[in-house]
Amino acid sequence: MRLIRLPIFLIVLSFSIAAQSQMHSHHHHMASKGGFVMNENFENLPNGCEKISNEEKITVRANKSYAKNIPGTIYGMSDYEWNFEPCSRVEVTFINEDEVRHMWMIHGLPKYLYPAGMFHIEALAGESQSGTFIVPSENQNYLVHCDMSQHMEMGMRGQIIVGKGSGDLWSVTGITDHLYRSSYLPQYIIFLCFFASVLGYFLLTKLVRKP
């Protein structure tokens, strides 16, 4: 099976390399064995940027073991927050160390540069993918997450802060609180509250009687 698949992969690979060189600096969706990168942007400057201000390189690992230290999560990343100067060019290497598919994607980027306002890296199990994009010129926080069903909700949720940012997002794993937080109350809390109110009542009657 492997043997027959090899030539097909070689063909696909050569095709994608050819396509990559042709479509360089344009939006593209590269399917390869290890995953793909969508809407890469090497050169096109966002409005308000005169030049690339900074060259940044980050490596993000996806590994469920990062979830162990953060209660109530199942999936995790090596980092959940990244700070960049406006107009920085960022090369992201996304290393997926789990045995399932993961994504590292940003929402809300300018739509004139990034279709649907997103930059998307997808790495299959045990694979690594790299992609480059340029951050806009405004101070802004951007959502970064994995869009597998429930992966964001179960831990793979981070934020990119450009410049001074525009305020933290909710539920950034290990960094900000949940907007909808579950209650973890002891079983007999209702009785404890009742006793507290009775205690308060009698305490007050005692206090008022004595002048």
Next chain:
Amino acid sequence: MIKRKTILIISIIGMIVSFPPQWYPLALKVQMTSWFGASDYNPLPQSKSPVIKVSEPNCPEDVSGWRNSHTIDGVEILDTATCVADNPYLIAASVLGTNNISNTTLSRSGLSADAIEKGRDLDGDGDPDEIHIKLEIAELNGSSPISNKPVTTYNIAPGISPGLWVFAPKLAGMSVENFETQVARSSLKIPSPALRVEEGDEVKITLQNTHYMPHTLHLHGADHGFVDDNGEGNDGVPLTSEKPILPGESRTYNLTPRQSGTMFYHCHVQPHVHVQMGLQGLFIIEENKPNNLLQTMNIGAGHVRVPSKSSRDNYDDEYDLHYMDIDKDLSVNVQKTNDPRLITKSMHRDYDITDANVDYFTLNGRSFPYTFRESLIAAEMGKKVKLRVVNGGSKGLALHTHGHKFKAIERGGVPLKNSENSPQDVIWIPTSQRYDIELSFINDGKHSYGPGVWLYHDHQNQGVTNDGIGPGGNISAIVYKDYLGENGWPLTNGMNYDQYFSADYYNKNIPIWESIAPSIFSEPSKDNLLALRLIFMAFFFGIFLFGLIRVVFWKQKS
């Protein structure tokens, strides 16, 4: 100051005067009738005028042309009659394998490049016999720490979105349609895809557990080894052979089935919960035939648009019919909190299936009226079709056809003897059982009673409701060509379905026959006069109580 006793008398008179005459005791009523005759006509409350509810389009337009016949990378895909159809590119990828199709087809299929890999032709009969399927697990209608609405949504009927789990094909990209919506992609739906392999194929199924709980894959009824070639567990049963696959981990099961037939696959971790949540699908082993290119995955079951050789030889069409039931008290647990520890507790310790009942009944992942969009059986005089039916629900299924008598030809993947397969119109299908059914459109009063829109459904009464509201549940129809609109919607003799396509109807807010006989069967308005009398009575009762307490207690003090 008014005297205490005066207060009591006034309050008693007030209570008597405001007491509604309609509630007088019968003896009093009879006595009064003998003195004054019957009371004057007092009209009952008026009927409310019908409120116009927003309803979804019955039959959404097929913008992408997915219903049509297609030839994609040389694969001929049959057209399908229903309004909503599967993505033909995914079907083509499923027939050839994601490793043997063009980049365009792969990209349009939405599948990952290694979702279905097909290898060598081992028996030299013109079709691949090495099949490697990859499955992921997705949650539909789950919860989120940043939203109080369900995420990755999937409605089984208008306004009904219970929490569900599903074995999903390995996709590329996001789990939702696009960034502006939380609607799940069309290929993320229940039931888990019907899988088709050939007798003698060397099949590998890799389960990549993308979910947040442990799971396995159990091949119910399909010929597979207890352990694989490496001595690892291959039965998917944590009790006897293997540890559950933890979130983020993966395991490959393998089998070379020696017998054909309609089988089943499901998760075997806490199965009383996990199977019910949707981790179940049809597993079909087709007879080994030359040049038998199979549609390895049939998303959400339904019409088989690339039928097998033996199906083509014997039938004009083939349908996979997957029945399920859903307990809303179970499925709601994934929507109440986002903490996997709390969800695990509420589903596996607090939820008690021995006290449970089911609320929703689905056919191929939808309840009526959505079944009419996706699960109609298109009939043509003189033709015959094969139905592969599985009951994946926790209750039995009394499958009944209007206008037809059918023949059960296989049960649990084993052919039935001639003495066992006489024609019938109700068949009892217990939990996890499969029946292959032959449905003939011969107008002889035995097979078919002639053209029309003939329902087929579970004849147990609860099965035709959505949480007790009918029509609902697994109702669908056998529709003859003359009764099928161009867009795939059945011509129902003028019957209007608008109210059924409104979430309000299944939220129990619309009077059942309002649309056909407004005012007669509309909601009556409220009797405000009666309410006012009761409020006055309660007011005087309050005064009465006050007076009584003063009379009784103050006497003692003085």
